[in-house]
Amino acid sequence: MRNTFVSNSLMDRVGNLYDLINYLSHADTETTKIYAHLSSVYQADIVKRFEKSHKELMKVFEDWI
Known part of the structure; x- marks a missing residue:
């Protein structure tokens, strides 16, 4: 269940890895x-x-130089 929750949360861009670490209290x-x-x-x-x-x-750097 945690595998699915963490994987889907990351792939659905619900949060990033550090958001999940805090949420899961790891x-x-x-x-x-x-x-x-x-x-x-x-x-x-x-x-x-x-x-x-x-x-x-x-491109930004090339235009800048």
Whole structure:
């Protein structure tokens, strides 16, 4: 049940890992990470968002220089 709750909360962007750590009253991040099982589709989406953000940031730097 905790696996589903933590995983879905992260994938649905209800909160981030640190929000969940506080909510679940875990003293260590590793305890919460044990319960987080992120789908491959979610992980691929994260990579795409990071790549997009990186490209936008590089464009800002290129325009600035």
